[in-house]
Amino acid sequence: MADTGERPKKTIEAEPLIIPDSFEGYPLNYFNLPLHYRNDLKSVLIPYGVIQDRIEALASRIFDDLRIGMPEQLVCMCVLKGGYRFFSDLILKIQNENRRRSDRSLPMSLEFIRTRSYVNDQSSNRLEIIGLSDLKTLKNKNLLIVEDIIDRGVTMATLKKEFEKFEPKTIRVASLITKRRKDKVCVFKPDYCGFEIPDHFIVGYALDYNEYFRDVEHICILKESEFSTYETFKHSFVIWSLPLTGLVQSITAALTFTFLSRTKTDPGYYSDRGTLSYAFIVENSFFSGLLLFQWLYYSDFFYSYINNSIVIDNLIVFLPYILRQLWPKTHFRDSLNNSDKNKTAPNKNFYFIVTMVTKMFYVWAKHYIGYFLNYVRFFDRANPQQIEYIYLLLVFSAFATTISVFLHTLKFKGYIGPRTSYIIYMMSYLSTFYSFIQIRIDIHPIYNRQKVRFITTYLCQQPFSSQADFWFDSQPCDNMDRSMTIYEWYYNIPAV
DSSP: OOOOSOOOOOOOOOSOEEOOTTOOOBOGGGSOOOGGGGGGEEEEEEOHHHHHHHHHHHHHHHHHHOOOOTTOOEEEEEETTTTHHHHHHHHHHHHHHHHHOSSOOOOEEEEEEEEEEOOOSSSOOOEEEESOSOGGGGTTOEEEEEEEEESSOHHHHHHHHHHHTTOOSEEEEEEEEEEOOSSSOOOOOOSEEEEEEOSOOEEBTTBOBTTBSTTOSSEEEEOHHHHHHHHHHHTSTHHHHHHHHHHHHHHHHHHHOTTSOSSOOSOSOSSSSSOOOHHHHHHHHHHHHHHHHHHHHTSHHHHHHHHHOHHHHHHHHHOHHHHGGGSOOOOHHHHHHTHHHHSOGGGHHHHHHHHHHHHHHHHHHHHIIIIIHHHHHHTTOOOHHHHHHHHHHHHHHHHHHHHHHHHHHHHHHTSSOHHHHHHHHHHHHHTHHHHHHHHHHHHOOOSOHHHHHHHHHHTTSSOOSSSHHHHHTTOOOOOHHHHHHHHHHHHHSSOO
């Protein structure tokens, strides 16, 4: 058709494409999805092609809105980890605009940050920004913060305020997704947004659940059964009732078994002959109380109250074993020294070995469970996945603490043998090592930040000036997805 007049100006909407509450997504059998995830997904909410088209539109809108010329640059700042895929595709499409347009261009520099949030409903908003060595360099710069999803918007609002302290010229925020929630109002509105979705639990396109599903191309709705169990547990009364039951049980035992010897320092538990000492029964309440504190301390609901109480917070976090002096004590050495009297000949060697194993575990657990977990929460260094493993650790710890007297009773009554009784007890506390290993892997420090900084700062747009052979055999990386895959890999393995 012949051009008979002035063409209408193309207008691209910066506001999100709204997905209605009634839309439950597309059936899975219309899409190519990884076989190992098919049973975990409910539907495809936003197909990959729609995501890419919308990102391309946002890139065009950003390019049209921002008129920045050299020597100034648009500092594009990716919020890791989930934002890397959206960031990668958005930057690539802005680069395409730079190649296509002959009238002007948009110079960019790239930065990568992580945030550690100290934000909750009760306490003051604090945010730690990780990744930029000197925030003062942002003065008079034009910033574009790129995030994957904004839920309530509290963290992003706090992040923007933190950056405003360093006086950048402009700050804009681009988010792929915002959520509509009936229970909470979003307090932050991004300048550019791809989609507004209902309150679904979504995964895919670098959005994860416990580090799974990042490799799915589409944005999908996760089946409720895959995440509701832990989420329900985390917000239920079990968080306080389970450890409280253990403490009440130990106090009840102390009030009931008053006829036991009060002078024995041999606990009587690490043997197959004789009775428990009263001190062993009473001191069990200390460990149950310590676990109760940690259960509540890791709950988001109770954390704010404990954190605002200076006395409770500091006393139990840093000085729990000063309070231990108020409880009676039993000693492993007394049990071992009394082996001829409290152990039968067939089980003597067995009880010697398991008592030594238990003693070594107690020494380790005193520092790791008794101190380290308190410090981690005090400084708010645990992410949601680590907290899930910590709760699993506390479940095993609570089981070991509360089941011990019950197992001894079953043994005393002859329902189970002495070896069976102790092996069940020993397996319960040794199971805590599973969570310990998972947490240790997840928080292991990065060994060489310089290599990562080169990749993330320049995003492989120029050859390496050092250690190039290590990564790409002296060749510059020409693929943004590849660079970010390496970044993610490097951030998650213990060592290179």
